[in-house]
Structure formats: structure tokens, C-alpha cells
Amino acid sequence: MMGAFDMLRIAGSSMGAHQTWLDTLANNIANINTVTSTSQSAFQAQMPIVRAVPGGGVEVAGIAESDPQGRLVSDPENPLADADGYVRAPDTDLASQMTQLVMAQRGFQASVQVTKDAQDTYSAALQIGRA
Numbered sequence: 269m270m271g272a273f274d275m276l277r278i279a280g281s282s283m284g285a286h287q288t289w290l291d292t293l294a295n296n297i298a299n300i301n302t303v304t305s306t307s308q309s310a311f312q313a314q315m316p317i318v319r320a321v322p323g324g325g326v327e328v329a330g331i332a333e334s335d336p337q338g339r340l341v342s343d344p345e346n347p348l349a350d351a352d353g354y355v356r357a358p359d360t361d362l363a364s365q366m367t368q369l370v371m372a373q374r375g376f377q378a379s380v381q382v383t384k385d386a387q388d389t390y391s392a393a394l395q396i397g398r399a
Contacts, residue, residue: 281325310338
């Protein structure tokens with residue numbers, strides 16, 4: 269049987285993982301239009317790697333990064349453009365990042381609700397003990 273403290277621990281680990289996901293998505297979205305010269309690596313979008321923890325909960329096991337090759341974009345007016353007029357941009361899809369942002373936000377909100385419910389359960393148990 270799972271107790272209130274177990275629920276708090278598991279929900280807390282979930283909030284931490286979702287916060288990392290939200291942070292990486294915010295960074296990815298902020299850099300979606302970051303370009304470099306073709307001789308440099310593109311901005312690499314990040315994605316947390318999350319794994320289950322024995323006994324319940326999750327942890328961020330690492331951060332995966334997208335391909336540093338990115339994609340070449342024709343932008344001859346850009347001061348970073350090469351002789352052929354190309355710059356290197358991240359190969360990141362804004363629609364995908366925004367979809368993931370909604371999922372991460374909803375996951376975080378669900379974890380917060382579980383935490384509130386566990387706190388309410390623990391508080392109710394204390395009230396029973398006082399009666």
C-alpha cells in the first residue's frame with residue numbers, strides 16, 4: 269500500500285522531471301531562429317532522458333541533443349552567410365516543441381495536483397489522530 273509520503277516523493281520526482289523538460293523546451297523555442305555560419309555547429313535542441321526509479325518515481329538520466337549539422341538555409345543578406353549565401357539553422361520543428369510544451373505543462377500540473385491531494389490526505393490523517 270502506498271502512503272502519503274510515497275505519493276509526495278513520487279509526485280516530487282515527477283515535478284522535477286517535468287520542470288527539466290519545460291526548461292529544455294523553453295531554451296529550444298528561444299533558439300529556434302538562432303543561426304550560425306556554415307563552418308559552425310547549429311544550435312542543438314535538448315530533450316531530457318527520463319527513467320523510472322526502483323520503488324517509484326522518475327529521474328532525469330541525461331540530456332539528449334539534436335544533430336549539430338542542423339539544416340542549411342539560404343539567407344544571403346545575413347552577415348554570417350557563406351559565399352553561397354547559406355547559414356546553418358537548428359533542425360527543430362516549432363510545432364513539435366509547442367506540442368511537447370503543452371504536454372510537459374499538463375504533466376507538471378498533474379504532479380502538483382497529486383502533491384496537493386497527498387498533503388490533504390496526510391492532513392486528514394493528522395486530524396483523525398487528534399480527535
